[in-house]
Amino acid sequence: MSVASLVSSVRSRLLGFVARRYAGGSSGMSFGGNLSMLPESVLFPLFRDGLDPSAKVNELREREPVSRLSLPLGIRAWLVTGYEPVRAVLGSVDGFSNDFGKLAGRIGVDAGATPGGLGFADPPVHTRLRRLLTPEFTMRRLARLQPRITTIVNDRLDAMAAMEGAVDLWQEFALPIPALAICELLGVPYSDRDYFQKLSTSRFDLDDGAHASLDAMTESLDYLGGLITKERKDPGDGLLGSIIRAEGDNIDDRELAGLADGVLTGGLETSASMLALGSLVLMNQPHLADPLRAGEPADDLVEELLRYLTVVQVAFPRFAVRDLEVAGVPIKAGDVVMCSLSAADRDSVLGPGMDQIDAGRGTTKSHLAFGYGFHRCVGAELARMELRIAYPALVRRFPGMKLAADPAKLAMRRASIVFGLEGLPVLLE
Structure with a gap:
């Protein structure tokens, strides 16, 4: 079950009237999408004032x-907005759980219908799954992708020109770059790219309705399942082939397809949003791009x-496994804790x-x-690589x-868990 499908199910239990029309969200965010039919008392942590977090979140x-x-439904929940308290919650190894099953039964959702993957797993399941992916996301392994990502970026610039x-x-720059980079990472054949x-990006386009987006997710998993079948016979150099060579039958096809789809959904929309919004910032504040045009490294600007x-905007929900305190505030076992990263x-x-860029x-x-x-x-270094290549190339071209x-x-x-634009029309010259 994909994260988007799971969130759709939870929303239907919570408010009853959003399951069909809004499943997957406006743009089908991989972890939540557009939740705009929920009450503002729940949604306000996702609101923005322009590019800034909302005044209410800042005040809190x-x-x-x-x-x-x-x-x-009587669920006790907490919003954590301070930097140190957020680090305390996210860094806790024994105080909180990410296992959705701990909440599912309380809101009438099948506890077995969890999305799987890293985001909703606790050790030892999480430890095992992350161990499978981590070797493919080291800087040494990702270095082999750098020439291809550079080519992808330049090809998109040529097409735009x-x-x-x-x-x-x-559509022409922010979405295709991470989509094609993930093709390289997974080992998708050139003939299928x-x-x-198209399949990857269609899950984020709801012009044909939310069900079309969910259908695209299903089709993606079906495609990945077929690709895994081929990789079982002749493992390639991509992530799927590497895991199959290392693990063999210790990982089944369904679990591997879920991991691969998690790489797709976790790395596509987030990187695409960063590419688009970062480009908007560079147009609004052109002095920030001057060092890039002069050939200076983009590393510090990318981090900022x-x-x-x-x-x-928010991390995966945490569920307190025991009574504890966060920044002196008592949290009871079973409470839901949401951390506002923005x-x-x-x-x-x-x-x-x-609130300024420096x-x-x-x-x-x-x-x-x-x-x-x-x-x-786990894909942080891949995202950094894409941004460090794409921003300078764009502003120089x-x-x-x-x-x-x-x-x-x-x-x-x-009101989207992954903040972003619906479109970014530009004049190139």
Whole structure:
């Protein structure tokens, strides 16, 4: 069961009227999508004021960094917004669980219908699954992808340069780059890549309705299952082939397809949102791009954009396994704890002026854009590589690029766990 399908099921239990129409969300976010039919008392941690966390979330962080969150069905829930309290929750190895089964029975969902994968698993299951993926995401192993990602970026720039009039940077640049990079990582055959890219991105396009998005997810798992069958016979050099060679029959096809789909859903929409939103920032503040055009490394700017934007707004929910305290606030066993990553990354404990972008502030990698603790995003280095290659290439190729729309009228996702744009029309010159 995919995370999107699971969230759809939970929402239907919570409010009853969103299951059909809004399953998968507006743009089908891999961990939640558009939840705009839920009450604002639940949704406000996902709201933004432009690119900033909402004023209410910021106020809570300063006044009450661990506060009660109103959820239906009598579920006791907490919202954690302060940087240090968020790190305390996410870094706890024995106080909290990610196992959805601990909540499922209480809200009438089959406890066995968990999404699986790293995000909703506890040790030892989580330890085993992460051990399978981690070797493929080391910088040494990812270095082999760098030339291909550079080629992918340059190909997209060439394609955009050949277009007339306004270009949708979201569709033509931000989405294809991570989609094709994941093809390289997984070992999708070249003959299938156009199909796989279309299949990958269609789950985030609800023009044909939410069911079309869920159908695309099902088709993706079916495709991955067929690819795994072929890899079993002749393992390639990609992630699937490497795991099959290392594990053999110790991992079954369903579990491996779920891992591969998790790589797709976890690495596609988040990286695409960062590419689009980061490009918007560079157009709004062109001085930030000057060092990139001059050939300086993008590393510090990428880290600062990751912190400033924090596109994954909240971490996977945690469930307290015992009575404990967070920042002096008593939390009871069974309570649900939501951590606002976007709020935490603007906390003044990180330094002054955290609502502004300063690539030289020296807080490299202290941010929580990839989470924290043993559930920290396993694909963080791949995302960094994509951003470090794509941003400089874009601003060097099109130094006069500007918005082709009123900035105030850009369509932003109103209440999405993965914050982002619905489109980004630009004039390249």
